[in-house]
Amino acid sequence: MKLAQxxxxxxxxxxxxxxxxxAEEVVRIAGISSERHFEEGEEVYGINEPADxxxxxxxxxxxxxxxxxxxxxxxxxxxxxxxxxxxxRLHSSRxxxxxxxxxxxxxxxxxxxxLSHNIEIVKALFREFLSExxxxxxx
Numbered sequence: 001m002k003l004a005q006x007x008x009x010x011x012x013x014x015x016x017x018x019x020x021x022x023a024e025e026v027v028r029i030a031g032i033s034s035e036r037h038f039e040e041g042e043e044v045y046g047i048n049e050p051a052d053x054x055x056x057x058x059x060x061x062x063x064x065x066x067x068x069x070x071x072x073x074x075x076x077x078x079x080x081x082x083x084x085x086x087x088x089r090l091h092s093s094r095x096x097x098x099x100x101x102x103x104x105x106x107x108x109x110x111x112x113x114x115l116s117h118n119i120e121i122v123k124a125l126f127r128e129f130l131s132e133x134x135x136x137x138x139x
Contacts, residue, residue: 003035003058008104014077015056018126028118032110038097040060051084052104053105060101066093073098085111085126 005009008030012024013020018026037046044055044062055062055074060073074080074095084091085108115122 002130003102003104008033008035011058011104013058013078015079016077017079017082017125017128020127021121022124024138025121025124028114028121029106029111030104030113033104033106036103036105038101038103040099040101042097043044044095044097044103045081045098046094047091051081051089051091051108053107054079054081054085054111055103055105055108057103058102060103062095062103063098064093064095067132092125 009023009027012030012033013023013026018029021029033056035058038060045051047066047099056079057074057076059076062080063071064074064080065071081091083089113131
């Protein structure tokens with residue numbers, strides 16, 4: 001499966017952390033995302049690894065098992081790994097595909113470059129993160 005650019009945009013438009021972004025801003029984010037495939041049992045990233053990308057599940061399921069907070073699952077249209085990128089922390093969980101899984105990955109360097117030139121995306125991310133309840137989540 002190879003996603004067309006419009007499919008990436010439609011997918012990201014419905015993702016939690018981009019809910020306050022305009023369509024134009026989501027197009028920019030889609031432009032720096034890349035499709036990544038993981039087989040069942042394949043590790044996306046491990047505990048204490050550098051956070052160099054965050055992911056949005058297009059199809060499939062990823063289990064996130066942390067050092068102290070138990071486990072959670074990222075399903076279609078959910079992200080994981082974003083908070084570590086934004087905070088500059090190492091990954092606090094292990095992310096493993098639970099079945100054949102397709103994600104859109106956004107590399108940290110590309111994302112920060114995009115943010116540095118698009119204050120409206122920064123504002124949208126702040127609105128999203130500040131509207132969430134006070135819980136320590138992975139994404």
